[in-house]
Amino acid sequence: MFVWGVNFAFTKHVLDHVGVGAFVFIRFTLLPVLALVLLVAIFRNRIRATWPRREDLPRFVLCALVGHTVHIAAVMAGMNLSTAFSSSLVLMSGPLFTLVILAALGAERLGGRQIAGTLIACAGIALFLSDKFAGGRAHAGYGDLLLIVAALCFSLYTVLAQPITKRYGPLIVLSYTLLFSAPPILLLNFGAFLRIDPAQLTPLVWLGLVWALVLSSFLGWMAWGWANAVRGVARCAPFNYLMPPIAGFSAWLTLGESFTWLKVLGAAVTMAGVAWAQVGSGRPPRREAVQPDTA
Numbered sequence: 001m002f003v004w005g006v007n008f009a010f011t012k013h014v015l016d017h018v019g020v021g022a023f024v025f026i027r028f029t030l031l032p033v034l035a036l037v038l039l040v041a042i043f044r045n046r047i048r049a050t051w052p053r054r055e056d057l058p059r060f061v062l063c064a065l066v067g068h069t070v071h072i073a074a075v076m077a078g079m080n081l082s083t084a085f086s087s088s089l090v091l092m093s094g095p096l097f098t099l100v101i102l103a104a105l106g107a108e109r110l111g112g113r114q115i116a117g118t119l120i121a122c123a124g125i126a127l128f129l130s131d132k133f134a135g136g137r138a139h140a141g142y143g144d145l146l147l148i149v150a151a152l153c154f155s156l157y158t159v160l161a162q163p164i165t166k167r168y169g170p171l172i173v174l175s176y177t178l179l180f181s182a183p184p185i186l187l188l189n190f191g192a193f194l195r196i197d198p199a200q201l202t203p204l205v206w207l208g209l210v211w212a213l214v215l216s217s218f219l220g221w222m223a224w225g226w227a228n229a230v231r232g233v234a235r236c237a238p239f240n241y242l243m244p245p246i247a248g249f250s251a252w253l254t255l256g257e258s259f260t261w262l263k264v265l266g267a268a269v270t271m272a273g274v275a276w277a278q279v280g281s282g283r284p285p286r287r288e289a290v291q292p293d294t295a
Contacts, residue, residue: 001239005246007216008084009254010208011076017200020076021192027072028178028185030213035175042171050172056164061180063164063173067157068181074150081143083257088247089125089267090147092240096121096273097155105159113276121273127266162228170225174218241271 014023043050052060079087096117125148165173227236244267251257 001242008247009250010211012084014208021189025189025193028182032178064177064180071153078143078146084251085248089244094151094155117276124269165229170222
């Protein structure tokens with residue numbers, strides 16, 4: 001969560017210099033290659049055994065489209081319009097969507113506290129967004145709405161990927177979902193990549209790219225997938241609360257981002273609502289915290 005929290009400031013800086021399309025193209029060019037190189041280095045002559053089974057292949061493709069193609073496109077477009085702190089706060093609403101998805105699948109029943117917490121969190125987000133629309137920053141508010149879509153996609157990915165992560169491990173799941181998601185993104189953003197101004201690639205931009213792509217997007221996603229497989233989705237989701245304070249502090253420190261009292265109040269109400277919804281879920285079932293299949 002520290003890596004992801006600081007990543008909002010880094011990503012915002014990179015987007016300001018190279019743009020959304022070019023950044024997304026670089027991400028989906030580098031990460032699949034990095035994942036496959038690591039996959040080959042670890043499995044070597046057993047690489048064919050890592051290919052998804054026929055019955056699991058549709059889930060891999062769905063995870064790729066939801067978790068990478070749509071989710072990342074929405075995140076980058078939303079962050080480009082919004083701010084680092086706003087982006088982290090809105091994306092933190094993901095646990096709410098996770099609870100709703102688990103309830104819809106019959107894996108968990110929503111109780112009164114969870115419903116109340118969800119409504120409180122939604123009110124906090126509305127209060128948070130009202131500060132932007134009232135201040136004449138409608139484009140930032142629209143960016144946050146895109147980020148809500150991204151949070152929904154990430155929650156759906158978290159639930160969809162858990163079974164295959166238990167069977168295959170986080171590296172295999174990340175490698176193939178990145179590979180399956182890359183073609184449409186690369187085709188759509190190749191032109192934007194060609195328009196990059198080399199003068200914009202300062203040392204700080206390069207550092208931001210390394211942090212955002214290698215530490216956050218690659219190692220961070222593997223760590224998140226492993227944690228969800230071992231400890232369970234419900235246990236891991238509350239750690240999302242750490243992102244907004246870390247992102248807000250790093251954005252204030254590096255980007256000079258300021259915060260109105262209305263924005264801080266909306267953030268506090270949102271985090272309280274998400275926390276209340278999580279507390280209302282009680283202890284997750286013991287069977288959720290099983291070890292991943294390493295066969």
